[in-house]
Amino acid sequence: MAKDITTTTRRTFIRNAAGGAVAVGALGLPMVARAAAAVKVGIVHPVTGWAQYSGSQCRAGAMMAVDEINAAGGIKSLGGAMIEPVLGDAQSKPEVGAAEVEKMAEAGVSAIVGAYASNISLATTQAAAKYGIPHVVDVGVSDKIVSRGLTNTFRFGPGFGAITKAGVASFLAINEAAGSPTKTVAIVNEETTGFGAGIAGIMTKGLEPAGIEVVEVLSHPTPNKDFRNIVLKLKEIDPDVVIPSHYYNEGVLFLRTLQRQKVTPKAIYSVLGGASSQYRFLAEFPDAAQYVMDCNHWFDPKNPAALALKKKTEDAGLFYSYEVFLAYTAMMFTADAMERAGSADREAITEAMASSTWSGSIMPYGPTKMENGQNTGARPLVMQVQGDRINVIHPPEYAEAEAIFPRPM
Amino acid sequence: MAGWLIIALALALAPLALGSGRWVEFLELTLFVAVLGQGWNVLGGYGGQYSFGNAVFFGTGAYVQALLQYRFGISPWISLWFAIAGTAAVGAAIGWLSFRYGLRGSYFALITLAFAEAFHVLARSFPSITEGGRGVQLALNQDPDRALATFQFNFAGSFLAENGFYYTILAVFLASAFATWRMERTRFGAQLIAVRENEDAAQALGIDAFRVKLGAISISAAITAAAGVYYVQKYLFIEPGIAFGTSKSVEALFAPIIGGLGTVVGPLLGSFFIHGVGEAAKATIGQALGDRPGVDLILFGTILILVLAFLPRGLAGLWAALWRRLTGGDGNA
Numbered sequence: 001m002a003k004d005i006t007t008t009t010r011r012t013f014i015r016n017a018a019g020g021a022v023a024v025g026a027l028g029l030p031m032v033a034r035a036a037a038a039v040k041v042g043i044v045h046p047v048t049g050w051a052q053y054s055g056s057q058c059r060a061g062a063m064m065a066v067d068e069i070n071a072a073g074g075i076k077s078l079g080g081a082m083i084e085p086v087l088g089d090a091q092s093k094p095e096v097g098a099a100e101v102e103k104m105a106e107a108g109v110s111a112i113v114g115a116y117a118s119n120i121s122l123a124t125t126q127a128a129a130k131y132g133i134p135h136v137v138d139v140g141v142s143d144k145i146v147s148r149g150l151t152n153t154f155r156f157g158p159g160f161g162a163i164t165k166a167g168v169a170s171f172l173a174i175n176e177a178a179g180s181p182t183k184t185v186a187i188v189n190e191e192t193t194g195f196g197a198g199i200a201g202i203m204t205k206g207l208e209p210a211g212i213e214v215v216e217v218l219s220h221p222t223p224n225k226d227f228r229n230i231v232l233k234l235k236e237i238d239p240d241v242v243i244p245s246h247y248y249n250e251g252v253l254f255l256r257t258l259q260r261q262k263v264t265p266k267a268i269y270s271v272l273g274g275a276s277s278q279y280r281f282l283a284e285f286p287d288a289a290q291y292v293m294d295c296n297h298w299f300d301p302k303n304p305a306a307l308a309l310k311k312k313t314e315d316a317g318l319f320y321s322y323e324v325f326l327a328y329t330a331m332m333f334t335a336d337a338m339e340r341a342g343s344a345d346r347e348a349i350t351e352a353m354a355s356s357t358w359s360g361s362i363m364p365y366g367p368t369k370m371e372n373g374q375n376t377g378a379r380p381l382v383m384q385v386q387g388d389r390i391n392v393i394h395p396p397e398y399a400e401a402e403a404i405f406p407r408p409m
Numbered sequence: 410m411a412g413w414l415i416i417a418l419a420l421a422l423a424p425l426a427l428g429s430g431r432w433v434e435f436l437e438l439t440l441f442v443a444v445l446g447q448g449w450n451v452l453g454g455y456g457g458q459y460s461f462g463n464a465v466f467f468g469t470g471a472y473v474q475a476l477l478q479y480r481f482g483i484s485p486w487i488s489l490w491f492a493i494a495g496t497a498a499v500g501a502a503i504g505w506l507s508f509r510y511g512l513r514g515s516y517f518a519l520i521t522l523a524f525a526e527a528f529h530v531l532a533r534s535f536p537s538i539t540e541g542g543r544g545v546q547l548a549l550n551q552d553p554d555r556a557l558a559t560f561q562f563n564f565a566g567s568f569l570a571e572n573g574f575y576y577t578i579l580a581v582f583l584a585s586a587f588a589t590w591r592m593e594r595t596r597f598g599a600q601l602i603a604v605r606e607n608e609d610a611a612q613a614l615g616i617d618a619f620r621v622k623l624g625a626i627s628i629s630a631a632i633t634a635a636a637g638v639y640y641v642q643k644y645l646f647i648e649p650g651i652a653f654g655t656s657k658s659v660e661a662l663f664a665p666i667i668g669g670l671g672t673v674v675g676p677l678l679g680s681f682f683i684h685g686v687g688e689a690a691k692a693t694i695g696q697a698l699g700d701r702p703g704v705d706l707i708l709f710g711t712i713l714i715l716v717l718a719f720l721p722r723g724l725a726g727l728w729a730a731l732w733r734r735l736t737g738g739d740g741n742a
Contacts, residue, residue: 015658021426047702056702089702094651095438101433119544122646126549130563130570131430148549192533192542221533 025229026190036079039344041334042086042104044114044124049092051117054323059087064312069335077342083335090115094123101127105352109133110344113330116323118142118154125153134350138330139323146374154353154370156333157297157326158378164199167271167295168206170382170394178405181266184215186239188247188254192222199245201269215239224250227257233262241267251275259288261400266406269293277383277390280319289385293393297322298381299362301392301400306362329361336360364398390399420579424572433575433678438683440578441636445657446664446676448633453662454671455598456625457605462521463633465503467529468652470496470634472532474641475545485560489638495629500630504623529653544648560642569570574643581639585632588672592628601625633661666715669725678724686712
């Protein structure tokens with residue numbers, strides 16, 4: 001025994017390992033040789049720079065889809081061609097994203113999935129259009145992305161307009177079901193990127209006809225490091241419902257400040273809330289997250305594949321955030337289009353996407369129908385943090401639980 | 410001069426020789442940063458006034474170019490002159506406010522940073538004029554016949570679609586390099602260098618340092634604005650963060666500091682080096698380690714530190730030293 005150990009020198013170890021690798025390779029060879037040529041798909045996200053967390057989550061989601069498709073035998077209409085991902089890092093800059101698309105075009109990709117942020121997606125879709133590469137936008141909610149007449153650009157998920165509209169309608173429904181306890185509302189919104197300001201305007205317009213008064217709109221910049229002033233103001237005006245709209249970091253800080261200052265409105269209801277329906281926030285600050293409602297991207301909670309993906313994501317040590325399942329779905333949508341196109345040709349895939357009626361998604365969407373590249377069947381859900389779960393509470397066909405509203409004090 | 414003709418010719422023929430969209434895009438980004446760097450170099454390299462907020466000029470140029478088209482439908486070929494001249498005026502105004510109160514060194518760096526931040530806030534705060542945080546999006550032209558009129562080459566037939574913006578930024582770069590080269594040889598250029606070397610001594614010799622620095626910041630602003638014009642025409646989108654965020658300010662000063670301060674070729678060398686090393690790092694360490702975002706940036710950062718530590722005069726200084734050693738000459742290639 002002792003002899004064995006002493007004779008395993010570095011050289012013999014390498015020799016044995018190399019021999020093993022060759023043997024494994026030889027066993028694997030016939031399978032590889034049988035498969036058709038791989039079809040390349042570009043995956044571009046900001047995996048470094050300011051958006052790196054979200055970009056990395058997106059990349060993880062898209063890669064899980066690729067692994068699943070390949071494990072299930074690749075694209076069958078292409079003779080079982082594997083999807084070969086071509087990864088790109090936009091470094092959180094639009095111009096770098098566009099340069100990555102140029103690389104992908106040259107690498108011969110058949111389609112591109114990306115690029116999380118709206119401003120990067122605007123640049124990448126435009127660059128891809130130059131080469132006629134179909135580009136599926138995974139997150140980027142700006143409606144400018146799909147309103148430019150680019151025939152190569154698709155978005156499977158809902159855009160800003162559709163989400164805010166659904167956000168107002170769902171709130172009114174939840175409020176009515178609870179006996180209309182809401183008389184006054186205060187909006188807390190970020191005003192740096194226009195995202196929060198846009199939502200504030202739409203909410204105000206939608207709530208007033210229902211007799212709900214918007215008593216205060218409190219704006220703040222992004223990033224914002226202190227919410228004490230805003231929260232003290234809220235304490236003073238004491239609205240029935242607080243409607244926040246900002247990004248993740250501000251969302252966390254705002255909700256924690258509310259909790260610390262013991263400000264407890266009947267509900268906190270956000271639309272595209274940064275932190276509200278994030279497992280990461282729930283895991284880190286379960287008390288601050290309790291009973292917060294949010295209208296946002298969400299998976300179909302009754303779909304086994306969606307739950308399997310959740311488990312897989314969590315097993316990989318990641319949080320199951322909207323970036324993961326949206327990028328996953330965008331890649332699945334792309335694969336379905338390639339399957340139906342029966343070709344790696346960019347034009348054929350673009351056509352298959354434009355006429356897609358794909359129904360295998362893990363999202364709670366209606367029938368897929370592309371209009372100017374936007375899936376009109378896409379819609380958000382409304383969730384509420386209840387205990388250690390994030391439950392869907394609206395619309396009723398997807399609801400896992402009743403809304404707890406007004407929330408217990 | 411002969412050296413510059415070779416550089417210009419090589420850059421002009423590069424797309425034809427490369428025949429690769431990917432590498433043309435690489436050169437395009439390199440030249441874009443070289444223009445930003447040249448803008449910074451005029452004021453920082455020749456004038457010794459280190460700005461940390463050149464994004465204010467990039468952003469102003471970009472916003473003027475975008476808004477004149479967006480709000481008034483003015484032709485991009487006309488609006489670009491307003492963008493460049495307007496930004497030069499903004500540069501003069503910022504210079505007037507800063508130099509008048511004798512701000513130098515780190516105080517000047519801080520005030521330029523503050524101006525960039527102030528413009529950032531302004532761009533966000535007046536949505537009725539600037540579209541606020543949503544940004545300005547220009548209409549995309551897909552009609553090849555109107556490509557030249559709209560200054561949009563994305564759908565302009567194969568040659569222009571692939572190379573139109575490359576030649577745009579090349580023209581801007583060569584113009585900025587020529588302007589810098591001319592400036593170096595004028596009385597104004599000599600005065601600017603004198604101010605950099607010792608402002609008090611220069612003033613004692615009768616040089617109006619305030620006027621000279623004002624001239625330099627205006628030229629710096631005009632060159633940087635041209636980069637903004639290119640950016641808007643290519644990406645058709647500008648928002649406060651892209652326009653006035655610190656990233657453009659940092660890119661602008663990195664290229665000349667690495668390439669060689671106060672030399673015409675410095676910003677180009679520096680930009681080539683930054684992008685070349687970035688690509689090489691991605692192709693080697695990034696490739697070897699697979700899906701590990703950002704590892705290439707570690708190598709990139711290490712090389713940057715080494716250059717800054719051991720080449721105080723940048724790559725242009727290294728070149729001059731090598732030339733001296735090889736020929737025993739004076740190194741002014």
